[in-house]
Amino acid sequence: MVKIFIDDKAIEVKEGLTVLQAAKANGISIPHYCYHPAFAPEGSCRMCLVEIEGQPKLDLACSTIAKEGLKVRTRSPKVIEARKGVLEFYLAEHPLDCPICDKSGECLLQDYYEQFGLFNGQFKDPKEKREKRIEIGRKLLLDRERCILCTRCVRFLNRITRTEDAGIISRGVHAEISIYETELIENNYAGNLVDLCPVGAITDLDFRFKARVWFLEKKESICPHCSRGCNIFIDFHPGFPRVKMSQRVCRIRPRDNEHINFYWICDFGRYNYAYLDEQRHHKILMEREGHGLGLSREKTEIMLAEKMKGLISKEKAARIAVILNTRLTNEELFLADKIFREKLHLENIFVADPLPGKGDGFLLTEERTPNRRALAEIGIPASAPDLKTLAEKTDFLLVFGSSLTEAWSMDAIKSAFDKIRTKVLLTTHLSSLDPLVDIIIPTPLIAEKSGSLTNVEGRVQVFSPALEFRADGLPEWQLLLDLADEMKIDPDYFGKLRSLESIRRQMAKEIPFFNR
Amino acid sequence: MDDKVLTKGFDLKGLFEIEAYLQNGGYKAVEKALLGMTPSAVLEEVKKASLRGRGGAGFPAGVKWSFVPQNVDTPKYLCVNADEGEPGTFKDRYIMSHNPHLLLEGAIIASYAVGIHLALIYIRGEYEAVARRLENAITQAGERGYLGKNILGTGFDLEIIVHRGAGAYICGEETALLESIEGKRAYPRLKPPFPASVGLFQSPTVINNVETLSNVPFIILNGGEWFVEKGLPKDGGTRIFGVSGMVKKPGIYELPLGTNLRKIIFEYAGGMREGKELKAVIPGGMSAPVLKGDEIDLAMDFDSLARANSMLGSAAIIVIDKETPIFEVLKTVTRFYAHESCGQCTPCRIGTSWIDKIVQRIGQGKGEEDDLDTIIRLASNILGKTLCPLGDAAALPILSLCRKFRGELEGYLPR
Numbered sequence: 039m040v041k042i043f044i045d046d047k048a049i050e051v052k053e054g055l056t057v058l059q060a061a062k063a064n065g066i067s068i069p070h071y072c073y074h075p076a077f078a079p080e081g082s083c084r085m086c087l088v089e090i091e092g093q094p095k096l097d098l099a100c101s102t103i104a105k106e107g108l109k110v111r112t113r114s115p116k117v118i119e120a121r122k123g124v125l126e127f128y129l130a131e132h133p134l135d136c137p138i139c140d141k142s143g144e145c146l147l148q149d150y151y152e153q154f155g156l157f158n159g160q161f162k163d164p165k166e167k168r169e170k171r172i173e174i175g176r177k178l179l180l181d182r183e184r185c186i187l188c189t190r191c192v193r194f195l196n197r198i199t200r201t202e203d204a205g206i207i208s209r210g211v212h213a214e215i216s217i218y219e220t221e222l223i224e225n226n227y228a229g230n231l232v233d234l235c236p237v238g239a240i241t242d243l244d245f246r247f248k249a250r251v252w253f254l255e256k257k258e259s260i261c262p263h264c265s266r267g268c269n270i271f272i273d274f275h276p277g278f279p280r281v282k283m284s285q286r287v288c289r290i291r292p293r294d295n296e297h298i299n300f301y302w303i304c305d306f307g308r309y310n311y312a313y314l315d316e317q318r319h320h321k322i323l324m325e326r327e328g329h330g331l332g333l334s335r336e337k338t339e340i341m342l343a344e345k346m347k348g349l350i351s352k353e354k355a356a357r358i359a360v361i362l363n364t365r366l367t368n369e370e371l372f373l374a375d376k377i378f379r380e381k382l383h384l385e386n387i388f389v390a391d392p393l394p395g396k397g398d399g400f401l402l403t404e405e406r407t408p409n410r411r412a413l414a415e416i417g418i419p420a421s422a423p424d425l426k427t428l429a430e431k432t433d434f435l436l437v438f439g440s441s442l443t444e445a446w447s448m449d450a451i452k453s454a455f456d457k458i459r460t461k462v463l464l465t466t467h468l469s470s471l472d473p474l475v476d477i478i479i480p481t482p483l484i485a486e487k488s489g490s491l492t493n494v495e496g497r498v499q500v501f502s503p504a505l506e507f508r509a510d511g512l513p514e515w516q517l518l519l520d521l522a523d524e525m526k527i528d529p530d531y532f533g534k535l536r537s538l539e540s541i542r543r544q545m546a547k548e549i550p551f552f553n554r
Numbered sequence: 555m556d557d558k559v560l561t562k563g564f565d566l567k568g569l570f571e572i573e574a575y576l577q578n579g580g581y582k583a584v585e586k587a588l589l590g591m592t593p594s595a596v597l598e599e600v601k602k603a604s605l606r607g608r609g610g611a612g613f614p615a616g617v618k619w620s621f622v623p624q625n626v627d628t629p630k631y632l633c634v635n636a637d638e639g640e641p642g643t644f645k646d647r648y649i650m651s652h653n654p655h656l657l658l659e660g661a662i663i664a665s666y667a668v669g670i671h672l673a674l675i676y677i678r679g680e681y682e683a684v685a686r687r688l689e690n691a692i693t694q695a696g697e698r699g700y701l702g703k704n705i706l707g708t709g710f711d712l713e714i715i716v717h718r719g720a721g722a723y724i725c726g727e728e729t730a731l732l733e734s735i736e737g738k739r740a741y742p743r744l745k746p747p748f749p750a751s752v753g754l755f756q757s758p759t760v761i762n763n764v765e766t767l768s769n770v771p772f773i774i775l776n777g778g779e780w781f782v783e784k785g786l787p788k789d790g791g792t793r794i795f796g797v798s799g800m801v802k803k804p805g806i807y808e809l810p811l812g813t814n815l816r817k818i819i820f821e822y823a824g825g826m827r828e829g830k831e832l833k834a835v836i837p838g839g840m841s842a843p844v845l846k847g848d849e850i851d852l853a854m855d856f857d858s859l860a861r862a863n864s865m866l867g868s869a870a871i872i873v874i875d876k877e878t879p880i881f882e883v884l885k886t887v888t889r890f891y892a893h894e895s896c897g898q899c900t901p902c903r904i905g906t907s908w909i910d911k912i913v914q915r916i917g918q919g920k921g922e923e924d925d926l927d928t929i930i931r932l933a934s935n936i937l938g939k940t941l942c943p944l945g946d947a948a949a950l951p952i953l954s955l956c957r958k959f960r961g962e963l964e965g966y967l968p969r
Binding site: 160166 | 904
């Protein structure tokens, strides 16, 4: 640790940190454009100039190492004047088209002008005319007039994706970001350029003109699209009360996590968000002579419990089967394992997940669910459903999720399901499985529920709902607890597990893996 | 003129061929250093000579060499800065075309002192004929055993490569030069680390100007003290002054450091051309703040010029006469820096262009009352805030022109 002084305040920081990092760690913000924690200091934006005692000139906070006894001023008249001067240069050639810029509201040019600028424009000469709509990726647009040449995008493509798609052409005020004429930036991380860009130079076609960012609510969540468990923000528009526009998710952004996804997410996770709003189930339905009949949650639970109890009371092995999936949380898989395997001694517990895809060697994994690792840790065999067994040995089938349709043809599923008396589907979305079951119970998505997930590296992450679960259904863990209660399965044991916290405590007690 | 050192043999015919060079005592310094001195003895002698860099910044060469760490696994490099881009400067071209072996000799001795086995001469692209002459000299030196493997049987190896420049002023900035050699866009690097520890291909690198290195053989032959006597105690040796502009005899003049500027213009360069009167002098290449006609009773050395709020820079003296409008000088200066700003850092990129836009507009008769104040404010905002010295190099002359000739420049603005 070294002791330095920032604006007369003594602070202790880790050795080797830069002044900017040290300040940030102590809640002192120093403006910057080119610096980004993922990269080595670049030193080209000149916004982070600070006064360092003993130095004749202002120095860069981003590259000056915090040495013992260093005295830094971040708000002295000299620094404030310099900042203003540098900012004036940025804004001189900037098109100031904020009213039609998607970045408006989260743009560092705007923010710093508010904080350090507030001068009148003195630039009387014609601004440089540049291209304003260059397609640099399938979903990326480059506006060269807005660009401040911080080169974060170039460095990202050189050092993170190592695809080296972009560079700078021309010199001086004519310098511009460019890609190769014949090739777009096409990698699974290109979308990060939009977040990385501190201004509105690189914008997302997917988000273009969709919403002003100050209307968006930004909630933390975990990406459910693979087993990496990248930390994300879900930005949604809450909708307007007086005009016909309901809540809708507008974009997904990475949330920094130095252990998992750093500052990035992949495009697969980024652009795959329509599912949050579309094709959802809204209420519990029971199939009755070709029509869906609405059911209350209580009635449904009692009915399911009765049916299962009826089968269990018979002498033979219970003709109940369960199909799980690994979009279920740690707590849900734990409860399912407890109830169905340990307490009810069911033989036919299967797991049906979406088919694996291609990993990309960086964040995206082959598994396309967020909690596959938990199966092994909890001790649930990852056995794929056996349609023949199901057809022959089942009277009551509880299906979590609709991934069954990915591995089997509808005909095969239908002929098996026809032989099963009661089929209950707990699901989030409309699917082709719906007409084949008797009862459909809407369940929340990862984005809508609480719980914890175990990522591919074995990191357990607890999360809360980002979005409201607006269907008349319930989370799976709740249903499992209710069923246990209704069926009077080991009330001493399940009676204690009233909340997710208590379930997690119990897991930690029973499974060393979760006791960390 | 007995004071000549570097340019002494320039009038000898064919000095650029090794036979003539050897007949005139060539490569004696290499022999003396490599056969009779240890590398550290060479370094000490150069330190003693107070040889300051001739490229513009004036950093003591011996000190620079001593910054190179010796216990490293990577190779070490010498880069000879022959980019000579500073407007008004043409001394290095003279040295390299008249006496290329002198530069090679200096490079060999410097490499020996620092333990370098590969030297690159980064020469500006326009100097094609000079580059070929250098390459010819390198071949000749190799044939005579002064370059290549096992030089003079000492076991010391050195290869010298001529690298043609990429055609930008910024390539003369030492770290941009390194980037350019590495095949990248010539963007100056953030310092520290300095090239002496992390330079070309991430390895320790010495970067010296052509004139600087060309002095080294004389220091070795005559000793550091002799060199200091040729100049000043803190600024040893002679300097090649390149005089251009409205003088009778423009050209290069090798004179002791500290020679009076008025004397250089009015005695050596023959004074003003017929019918011309002195108005202003730029004393050290275009980046140096301008001096008014009555400010030229100055010793031409680093410290004296710094005290006069200008700089010796590349010692290129540009003489401006009364009939030349200062506005035209300003226009040339702003256009040059706006054109040559590399674009990496913002104050320089936007600042030089903004100032140039104002100046060009004034030139079209569309000046506004506050334009000069704006130019001064903008130049002050560039000053000291850029990544490399180009920002200051642009701001300083602009500020000095606007301040010292404000009255004349205001004539272009509406009242």
